[in-house]
Amino acid sequence: MLGYGFQPWLASLGSTPKGEIGVKKLTTMARQFRDDENGAAMVEYTILLGIITIAVIASVITVGGWVSGRWSSLASTLP
Template identity: 55%
Template structure:
């Protein structure tokens, strides 16, 4: 019986499992924040390129004469 009690006390005093859970939660929060930051930066850059494309559409100079076109949705231009 004393061995069972001593094992229960050792299990109660063990903190490595709790620390692992805390670190796992911390890693999850950091990963979520990184993903959100990457998505936000991607949307910002995409918006900037779309705005630039709309400004430059039919105003660019093409080799051989004429004006260029810009397709923001397709990501192409001439």
């Protein structure tokens, strides 16, 4: 009686084969990942942070160009 054949003494002990335990662990882990929303929220906040960062950089570049033009204009009008 080798392998996972019919083994009534295991059934009476309540023992399960190693492969079945592995599948149960894998199923439990998959269910936890599916139900866990922390990872999804972190991705959403990271994307939002990236969009805000791009908007701030674009604003600084635009305002910087405008300020530079004003300073040049002011410098050329002063004697």
